Every structure is written in structure tokens, then in C-alpha cells.
Amino acid sequence: MKITHYFILILLCWSCSSESGDADTIATDDSPMTVTNPLLDFTVPSNFPDATYSIIQNPPTEKGFELGKKLFYDGQLASDGVVSCGFCHIQSFAFTHHTHITSHGVDGQIGTRNAQPLHNLAFMNEFTWDGAATFLDTQPIIPITAEVEMNETVSNVIAKLNADDDYPTLFAEAFGSEGVSADRMFKALSQFMVMMVSANSKYDKLERGEAVTFTDEENAGRAVFDTKCASCHAGTLQTDQSYRNNGLPVDPEFNDIGRERVTGLPSDNRKFKVPSLRNIEITFPYMHDGRLGTLEDVLDFYTDGMEDSPTLDDQFRRPDGTLGLDITPEEKVQLIAFLKTLTDNDFIEDRRFAEF
Ligand code: HEC
Ligand code: HEC
Structure with a gap:
């Protein structure tokens, strides 16, 4: 979608027009004000929904x-x-x-x-x-x-x-x-x-067929991601926008019940929105309460840190009854290399959004 037409707004100066009610009596300083207010170009990136x-x-x-x-x-x-x-x-x-x-x-x-x-x-x-x-x-x-x-x-x-x-x-x-x-x-x-x-990471450029290539490690990481993570962190935004319990042990201090707070349903206990992983390299600390400091910590949690509860997502139940995903140390390194391709420096340096 592309919106590019422009329009011009003519505003009457409110302070004087409301006082006098008569445009003819408006003094020069308070003469009708012309404000140009162009529509901005909101374009959906070609690799986005x-x-x-x-x-x-x-x-x-x-x-x-x-x-x-x-x-x-x-x-x-x-x-x-x-x-x-x-x-x-x-x-x-x-x-x-x-x-x-x-x-x-x-x-x-x-x-x-x-x-x-x-x-x-x-x-x-x-x-x-x-x-x-x-x-x-x-x-x-x-x-x-x-x-x-x-x-x-x-x-x-x-x-x-x-x-x-x-x-x-x-x-x-x-x-x-x-x-x-x-x-x-x-x-x-x-x-x-x-x-x-935010749509200008290396990952986006590759998806759009622009002139970038992934390293072997990044490609390997992407393959691991597609089989072990993309069922929830799905599509180009890396979220299916569902609410899931990914096995984080309950923090007794906060006892955050997650989605249950909104729906009141015990079946939503400990479920949180699957987050997009865009810019994940720079959005630490991780998880809804920021308990994990690094991407290494996140992957160690996915292999060895889960706590069981009735709403835990079935994908984390191994056939032998233990909990977590199987990811080798080598695959963890590859996954992190892939996750770093999601960083969009153009976005974080975009002057349009900067305070000063
Ligand atoms: C069953 C769904 C599911 C699968 C599979 C899954 N995740 Fe997640 N992930 C979640 C949910 C839900 C959260 C948010 C949990 C929370 O904060 O309580 C999350 C959080 C994260 C976060 C923290 C994001 C942030 O903004 O703090 C990272 C990083 C992450 N996942 C990476 C991965 C990787 C890498 C894999 C594959 C190895 C993976 N996830 C597999 C559901 C899933
Ligand atoms: C004190 C810190 C703080 C301030 C100030 C704050 N936010 Fe947030 N913002 C948060 C936290 C924490 C969350 C997550 C809230 C939750 O999950 O309950 C959040 C979530 C959001 C989200 C949801 C993002 C998503 O992906 O779902 C939006 C949008 C947002 N904030 C916009 C704003 C706007 C606009 C303001 C100013 C009016 C603002 N925030 C002020 C801390 C803050």
C-alpha cells in the first residue's frame, strides 16, 4: 500500500475568529493561516504481511x-x-x-x-x-x-x-x-x-533478494531456527502472535500469571505473547521479566532450564519425559549468528524517530 497524495489545510486563526466571529476584522498577525501537512508514505515492505x-x-x-x-x-x-x-x-x-x-x-x-x-x-x-x-x-x-x-x-x-x-x-x-x-x-x-x-536487516535484504549473502554459519543457524523455533517465532516477523507457556520457572516475587490476567482462564496461566525476534541482539535482557541477560542464556534455558506446569507447550516435552529442545552447542552458535542477522541498524539510527 502506498499513499502519496498531498493535501493542504487552511486553518482560521482560532483565537481571533472565536473572539470576533468575523473574518474581515482579523488583523494581519491573525490572518488565516495556511498549513501544509503532507501525508507520510507508509509502505508495507515487500517481504511483510x-x-x-x-x-x-x-x-x-x-x-x-x-x-x-x-x-x-x-x-x-x-x-x-x-x-x-x-x-x-x-x-x-x-x-x-x-x-x-x-x-x-x-x-x-x-x-x-x-x-x-x-x-x-x-x-x-x-x-x-x-x-x-x-x-x-x-x-x-x-x-x-x-x-x-x-x-x-x-x-x-x-x-x-x-x-x-x-x-x-x-x-x-x-x-x-x-x-x-x-x-x-x-x-x-x-x-x-x-x-x-524495521525492515532493513540483513535477513530482510536476503528475503527480498537484495545483494547480500549469509555466511555458512548464518545459513546453518537459519536451518536450525526453521526446525526448532519457527513453529512459534513464525514468518517474517518471527511471531505467530499466539500466547504460549515456554516453560520459564515462575518467579515467586512477581508470580506473573501472563495471559490469564486478561482472559481469566486457567488454561492461559503463564502464557505470554510469542515475541518477534527482530533486533533481538540489542533488546536484552530477555523474556517478559528480563530475567535472561544474553542470547546464550536464552538457548541454555531452552535446552536445560524449563519448569513443568499444566500449560507448558507440548513442543517442549521430549519423548523421554524430560523438558526442552534438543540443540547442540554448535547449533547454539549457529542460531545466534542467524539471530544477529535480524538487527536493523538503519532503524535504530533513523533520525526521524530520534529525540534530538
Ligand atoms: C512453543 C513456542 C516457542 C518455541 C518453539 C520457541 N519459543 Fe522463543 N519464546 C516463546 C515465548 C512464548 C516467549 C516469551 C516468553 C516469556 O517472556 O514469558 C519466547 C521468548 C523468546 C526470546 C526472548 C525474546 C524477548 O524479546 O525477550 C528469545 C530470544 C527466543 N524466544 C528465542 C527462541 C529460539 C531461538 C527458539 C528455538 C531454539 C525458540 N525461541 C523457540 C515461544 C517459543
Ligand atoms: C516505565 C516504563 C515505560 C514507560 C514510561 C512507557 N512504557 Fe511502553 N512498555 C513498557 C513495558 C514494561 C511494556 C510491556 C507491558 C506489559 O507487557 O504489560 C510496554 C509495552 C508497550 C507497548 C506494546 C508493545 C508490543 O509489542 O505489544 C507499546 C506500544 C508501548 N509500550 C508504548 C508506550 C507509549 C506510547 C508510552 C508513552 C505514553 C509508553 N509506552 C511508556 C514500559 C514503559
Whole structure:
């Protein structure tokens, strides 16, 4: 899908037009303002599935994207004025957070989950580790209101933005009429986030038949991945978007029940969304609570670290009754070489998404 037409918005200056109600009396400084706000080019990479996000209903525009970016990096969305979305979602780590295993919010409060990367969100059906958010536009309500994250209310945020020197104008420019609202704030954040398409790793280039080649080790790793991992980490996004229990021992401190929290079903106990493995080299630490520090740790866990429970995925039950996948030490090295082909440096260095 490619959207390339441009449109021009003519805005009447709201402050004077609402006061005077008569365009003829508008002084030069308050003359009608012409704002060009081109639609941005949202293109689905040729090796990707169709977008799940309805671009038609909230098409990213230049001004909407810039507004979304400003909001994303603005501490005013949090009660302490400091913890912005970008505080936990750092571009150089594919929008994850590194210094803390689980995320760390207002007043240094520690959450129970590891911040997820933000990339290719336009292609996901549900959001967060347990799928609590089913629509990207409403997802940010969770971090804004969570006590351990931004600890704020949406109405307070809107009041702060209304009182701000810049936001009323930026909202009007982005949406073509006066008004700072929660709906528009979420739309702008989504316009910023759906543009975060990561599709230029070595793996992508190979899939698209561009001039790259895999080393023997990377090719061998890909073959191991296809037989042992791709049943869940499926397709070009490496996720079938299902919820599974991959055998992580329950952490008694957090006792995170996973998907059961959303559905209430005991059959969903300890299940978490199968994560995409794009940019996995730089999104450590791993798993929903960040308990594993390296890819080596992850593979050692898959061979030797699982704990049994009624919802454990059957793929991890060996015929002899033990748990885990069979991966030789040599195959582990090959797998890691393959996983590193999923790193997209163009994405993490893309100035469009950078705070400064
Ligand atoms: C205190 C750290 C923190 C802050 C601040 C924060 N996030 Fe997050 N974010 C997280 C964590 C942790 C998760 C995983 C949540 C879960 O699974 O329950 C997450 C998940 C997400 C997801 C889901 C990604 C996916 O693949 O499903 C999106 C989208 C997101 N955050 C966007 C935002 C936006 C937008 C803001 C600002 C309004 C924000 N976050 C602020 C830590 C944070
Ligand atoms: C039965 C489905 C299934 C199979 C097979 C599987 N995984 Fe996973 N994987 C998951 C789930 C579910 C998670 C998230 C678990 C959690 O955090 O609670 C996960 C998490 C991961 C993570 C951490 C991702 C992150 O963002 O923190 C990595 C890395 C990973 N898997 C790699 C692999 C590799 C490599 C293989 C093959 C050797 C594999 N997985 C096989 C389901 C699976």
C-alpha cells in the first residue's frame, strides 16, 4: 500500500475568529493561516504481511507524526514531569530499556515486566506481553495511568497540554481544527509509532533478494531456527502472535500469571505473547521479566532450564519425559549468528524517530 497524495489545510486563526466571529476584522498577525501537512508514505515492505493497523482511519501526516514524536518524548505525560515514553523505550536499543531488568517509572518504582521493543507495531494484532491492549491507539492509556510507569491520569495530561504554549497550535496543525483531546493525542502517538517499521536487516535484504549473502554459519543457524523455533517465532516477523507457556520457572516475587490476567482462564496461566525476534541482539535482557541477560542464556534455558506446569507447550516435552529442545552447542552458535542477522541498524539510527 502506498499513499502519496498531498493535501493542504487552511486553518482560521482560532483565537481571533472565536473572539470576533468575523473574518474581515482579523488583523494581519491573525490572518488565516495556511498549513501544509503532507501525508507520510507508509509502505508495507515487500517481504511483510499486510498491516493490521487501519492506516486509512488514521493516516500518518507530517504534522501528526511530529506531534506524536513530541508527545512520545515529553515528560508532561507523567505525573513527575520526567518519565516520558522515550525514557523506557530508547531508540538505540530498538526502543527497549536496558539499565533496569524490569521497567522503572515515576519515583523509581519498578514494574514487573521488561519494556518491549517498539517496531512493526502496525503489523501486530494485540499489544503487551499478555495482549491486554487490543488497539494501538488505546495502548498508551496503560503506561500513562500505571502507578509504576507514568502514574498520571489522561485528563490531567490533556489539561497540561492545553495550558502549554505550543501544543494547542500543534494539535490544530496536525488535525485541521482547534482542539487538544485524548483521542487526538492517541492518534498522534499512533502515527509516530506505526511509522516505526524495521525492515532493513540483513535477513530482510536476503528475503527480498537484495545483494547480500549469509555466511555458512548464518545459513546453518537459519536451518536450525526453521526446525526448532519457527513453529512459534513464525514468518517474517518471527511471531505467530499466539500466547504460549515456554516453560520459564515462575518467579515467586512477581508470580506473573501472563495471559490469564486478561482472559481469566486457567488454561492461559503463564502464557505470554510469542515475541518477534527482530533486533533481538540489542533488546536484552530477555523474556517478559528480563530475567535472561544474553542470547546464550536464552538457548541454555531452552535446552536445560524449563519448569513443568499444566500449560507448558507440548513442543517442549521430549519423548523421554524430560523438558526442552534438543540443540547442540554448535547449533547454539549457529542460531545466534542467524539471530544477529535480524538487527536493523538503519532503524535504530533513523533520525526521524530520534529525540534530538
Ligand atoms: C516505565 C516504563 C515505560 C514507560 C514510561 C512507557 N512504557 Fe511502553 N512498555 C513498557 C513495558 C514494561 C511494556 C510491556 C507491558 C506489559 O507487557 O504489560 C510496554 C509495552 C508497550 C507497548 C506494546 C508493545 C508490543 O509489542 O505489544 C507499546 C506500544 C508501548 N509500550 C508504548 C508506550 C507509549 C506510547 C508510552 C508513552 C505514553 C509508553 N509506552 C511508556 C514500559 C514503559
Ligand atoms: C512453543 C513456542 C516457542 C518455541 C518453539 C520457541 N519459543 Fe522463543 N519464546 C516463546 C515465548 C512464548 C516467549 C516469551 C516468553 C516469556 O517472556 O514469558 C519466547 C521468548 C523468546 C526470546 C526472548 C525474546 C524477548 O524479546 O525477550 C528469545 C530470544 C527466543 N524466544 C528465542 C527462541 C529460539 C531461538 C527458539 C528455538 C531454539 C525458540 N525461541 C523457540 C515461544 C517459543
